[in-house]
Amino acid sequence: MNTYNPASCRYSSQWRAENETKENASTSEKYQFLKKIVSDRQHGKMDGFIVDGVTANMLLQICDKLDPQAREKFLSLPISKMVDIGWKLATGKK
Secondary structure (H helix, E strand, C coil): CCCCCHHHCCCHHHHHHHHECCCCCCHHHHHHHHHHHHHHCCCEEECCEEECHHHHHHHHHHHHHCCHHHHHHHHCCCHHHHHHHHHHHHHCCC
C-alpha cells in the first residue's frame, strides 16, 4: 500500500512558492502577503507560522488604522508578536 507523501505532491512546491513569505520579507511584502491571504481566502505561511484568513484580516485592519510610521514598526515585528498585540487590541484585553 502506498502512503501519501506531501513532499512528492506535484503542487507542493508550487503552493510553497505562492503561499510563503521570504524569511526576511520587507514590511510592504508582509502587508501585500496579508492582503493576498484575505483576498484568496487561503491560509499562508509567514516566518514559519501558518496565518489563517481571520488573523490576516485582523492584522490588516490594525495596519489600516495606524499612521505610516507606526505601520512600518508594527510590520517589522515577528508575526508571533504582531498576532499577540493584534488580539489584545481586538479583544480589548490588557
